[in-house]
Amino acid sequence: MKRIILFIIAAVITLSASAKLKYIFYFIGDGMGPNQVLAAEMYRAEMEGRIGRVPTLMSQFTVSGELSTFSASNGITDSSAAGTALATGTKTNNGTLGLSATGDTLSSIAEYLQSQGWGIGIMTSVAIDHATPGAFYGNDIKRSHYYAIGKQLTQTEFDFFGGAGFHHPQGKKDDKAHNLYDLAEQAGYTIVRSYDEAQRHLNDRRLIMIQPGDSAKVHSDNIGYAIDHIASNSTLKQIVQTSIPFLMNKYDRFFMMVEGGMIDYACHSNDGRTAIEEVWAMDEALQEAYNFYLQHPNETLILVTADHETGGMALGNSDYTLNLQVLQHQQCSQSVLTERFQQLYQDSTLTPSWEQVSQVWKDNLGFWNAVSINADEESQLREAYNTQDAEKMAATGVEILNRQAKLGWTSHAHTAHAVPLFAIGVGAELLGGWHDNSEVVPLIRQCLAKPKKCRR
Numbered sequence: 001m002k003r004i005i006l007f008i009i010a011a012v013i014t015l016s017a018s019a020k021l022k023y024i025f026y027f028i029g030d031g032m033g034p035n036q037v038l039a040a041e042m043y044r045a046e047m048e049g050r051i052g053r054v055p056t057l058m059s060q061f062t063v064s065g066e067l068s069t070f071s072a073s074n075g076i077t078d079s080s081a082a083g084t085a086l087a088t089g090t091k092t093n094n095g096t097l098g099l100s101a102t103g104d105t106l107s108s109i110a111e112y113l114q115s116q117g118w119g120i121g122i123m124t125s126v127a128i129d130h131a132t133p134g135a136f137y138g139n140d141i142k143r144s145h146y147y148a149i150g151k152q153l154t155q156t157e158f159d160f161f162g163g164a165g166f167h168h169p170q171g172k173k174d175d176k177a178h179n180l181y182d183l184a185e186q187a188g189y190t191i192v193r194s195y196d197e198a199q200r201h202l203n204d205r206r207l208i209m210i211q212p213g214d215s216a217k218v219h220s221d222n223i224g225y226a227i228d229h230i231a232s233n234s235t236l237k238q239i240v241q242t243s244i245p246f247l248m249n250k251y252d253r254f255f256m257m258v259e260g261g262m263i264d265y266a267c268h269s270n271d272g273r274t275a276i277e278e279v280w281a282m283d284e285a286l287q288e289a290y291n292f293y294l295q296h297p298n299e300t301l302i303l304v305t306a307d308h309e310t311g312g313m314a315l316g317n318s319d320y321t322l323n324l325q326v327l328q329h330q331q332c333s334q335s336v337l338t339e340r341f342q343q344l345y346q347d348s349t350l351t352p353s354w355e356q357v358s359q360v361w362k363d364n365l366g367f368w369n370a371v372s373i374n375a376d377e378e379s380q381l382r383e384a385y386n387t388q389d390a391e392k393m394a395a396t397g398v399e400i401l402n403r404q405a406k407l408g409w410t411s412h413a414h415t416a417h418a419v420p421l422f423a424i425g426v427g428a429e430l431l432g433g434w435h436d437n438s439e440v441v442p443l444i445r446q447c448l449a450k451p452k453k454c455r456r
């Protein structure tokens with residue numbers, strides 16, 4: 001018995017000494033507070049007919065903690081200030097990307113690792129020049145300068161970008177030479193617009209993986225919500241699935257930032273079910289990283305966190321009950337529901353009747369069928385109908401369903417709530433506990449500098 005214990009101790013010491021960080025996965029759930037994760041887990045348990053959690057992969061990691069997220073200019077951060085803190089270790093003002101509060105140009109962990117010979121992949125479910133991905137390569141006084149940030153992307157020499165295309169690919173109107181897709185191609189990037197196409201270019205020098213609908217003429221925003229199942233588009237999981245072999249074909253070490261960018265969008269709309277499915281979509285993408293970790297446990301660090309919480313999501317809004325399972329009757333996101341109301345109005349020569357509009361709520365939210373509607377709720381719906389405003393009709397329906405699920409929302413914007421942090425792998429234990437978002441990069445660098453101190 002003694003011998004076995006000694007053998008285990010020796011094995012652990014050998015393992016610790018040989019652990020060298022070569023692969024970093026940095027997952028960021030945009031807008032993902034602790035309750036967004038817990039709601040996703042408790043919803044699935046309710047769907048299994050029980051009270052409790054179906055744990056996400058992230059919440060099963062060996063190390064967990066929380067991050068404060070305030071920016072240099074406010075207690076509540078925006079995505080660019082939070083992204084800058086998470087990417088560079090320095091806080092800045094809301095709205096600023098990759099520059100300090102006093103205007104100094106900051107360098108991200110991705111840029112640092114690139115200079116050390118690492119392969120770099122940046123991927124997201126929103127546009128590749130959005131604030132969170134942008135914080136890993138961009139520097140601009142305004143995050144909304146999408147063209148300038150997109151142009152910086154084309155100059156990064158990073159190996160892989162995935163997500164939706166550029167927000168403003170055209171830049172100067174009618175000036176073909178300045179089109180960002182042209183600039184990217186000139187910089188050695190192959191642009192692919194589907195998962196299948198990407199698989200044929202895994203040996204190309206550099207890759208930008210976007211969606212079939214993304215073009216020089218269309219302003220791209222996102223890959224679509226998981227709940228809406230847009231079959232033509234790649235999922236975040238497929239993007240991660242592509243980037244791993246792409247980087248492994250070229251490098252013996254790599255850094256990947258993966259953003260679940262649409263949790264935030266759903267929470268801005270206070271659309272609980274859509275947010276829940278976005279958390280699960282990021283967790284499915286995380287499974288790809290975890291599978292890689294299982295093959296390279298002594299060389300890989302996976303970190304999952306968020307830039308801020310959005311919506312002030314609360315699990316409970318009135319009494320001692322939670323009724324998340326009612327959300328199962330929601331068939332699409334609030335934004336697609338808005339489009340369905342718009343479609344009804346476009347297709348009708350006369351103003352659609354109350355019955356016609358009710359049918360849309362019935363078909364997409366289960367109202368008057370699986371979901372009973374009381375007199376107060378019906379009058380709220382009639383009020384929305386009277387505005388003839390598609391957005392209002394969709395939002396009112398989703399609001400009623402969320403209220404019935406007992407989900408509370410304090411805001412349509414961001415909050416200063418702490419965000420969760422989960423980690424596994426080489427150096428993960430350094431990240432446990434309560435930290436500020438500006439401490440993550442210094443902790444990763446500490447681990448890179450002193451690999452012997454990073455135990456598995």
Ligand SMILES: [Zn+2]
Nearest residue numbers: 030031079307
């Ligand atoms: Zn954000």
